[in-house]
Amino acid sequence: MSAASDIHPSAVVEPGAQIGAGCVIGPFCVVGSDVVLGERVTLKSHVVVTGDTVVGDDTVIFSFAVIGEIPQDKKFKGEKSSLRIGARNRIREHVTMNAGTEGGGGVTRIGDDGLFMAGCHIAHDAIVGDRVIVVNSAAVAGHCVLEDDVIIGGLSGIHQFVRIGRGAIIGAVTMVTNDVIPYGLVQAARGELDGLNLVGLKRRGVDRSDITALRAAFQMLAQGEGTFQDRARRMGDEQDSQYVQDIVRFVLGDSDRSFLTPGK
Known part of the structure; x- marks a missing residue:
């Protein structure tokens, strides 16, 4: 544990956890024994980071987020799996990100510079690229792939195994059950490819x-x-x-x- 870190007395940091220089761990946080926090990671109050989880430098995780818990998959039998989060992410209140499963490769991966807004969920074995935005209460199911610069609108759901191409945008309150081409614009309740993400381009x-x-x-x-x-x-x-x-x-x-x- 780095002496340069600022850890609140009420936080629980289990033996074995690796805490990088300049980290701030706020009140009532829990950091598991297999967790690695990079440099200058900030955990606001009441954050849980558990499992075999690595959090990249300069990432900020807000209150009541639960990061690295076991997958919500009935096939999961306790096998070794992990979560890898890149640098400079903003993970807002009540976000959940789960570790992988043996059937999906065992790793959930999050890229750099993402924004994960309040209440959104990233499921097991998902692969999320850089600069991705997942808006409030959206859910990304297991085994999905979100390429770089994707935006998922609020209250939307991405079905398992769906791929969403680079630079695509999914409108709010949309269910996506098929792959979305790069730079696509998807709208409507059942997810219709309605053109290109011209504004983003x-x-x-x-x-x-x-x-x-x-x-x-x-x-x-x-x-x-x-x-x-x-x-x-x-x-x-x-x-x-x-x-x-x-x-x-x-x-x-x-x-x-x-x-x-x-x-x-």
């Missing part, structure tokens, strides 16, 4: 030529001939924009789900 300063290429690619996916994968292959041959190639890579990648397609 413009905010990130994406060049107008790339946005034009994405628009054309989306039209090809919506109206072209052949299967969805056939259209994606043809789109990749015709467009050299890296953003379009992101969609091609995603559509042709391995998946346990079908895709949300334009108009469905």
Whole structure:
């Protein structure tokens, strides 16, 4: 335990926990024996971090969050599993993040610079990229993949094994049961692919030529001939924009789900 850390007298830090320099552990927190906190991690009051959990540098976890508990999976039999959280995340009140399962690879992974708003849930074996935002009370089920820069709207649910591509946005109060292409915009109660996340693309300063290429690619996916994968292959041959190639890579990648397609 680093002598430079600030640990409230009421906090419980179990023997074996590794606490990095500059950490702040507030009142009534519990830190388990297998936990590793990086440098300058802050736990507000009443935070539980348990299990084989690593929390990256400069992450802040707010009150009543429970991080690293066993998965909510009836198949879990107590096998060794873990949670790995990257740097500079903001994990707000009442957030839950579970460790992995043997059937899903044993690890739940969270990238860097994420914002996980109050009451949201990240389930076992999920893989979450960098700069992801999960809004209040949204739930990401087991084995999901959220690529970089994804936004999940409040009160939304992501079905197990679903992949959501880079830069996509899911509207509030939406149930997503199929894969979502990169830069897609999903809305409606049962999750309809309703276009592109143009606002997000413009905010990130994406060049107008790339946005034009994405628009054309989306039209090809919506109206072209052949299967969805056939259209994606043809789109990749015709467009050299890296953003379009992101969609091609995603559509042709391995998946346990079908895709949300334009108009469905």
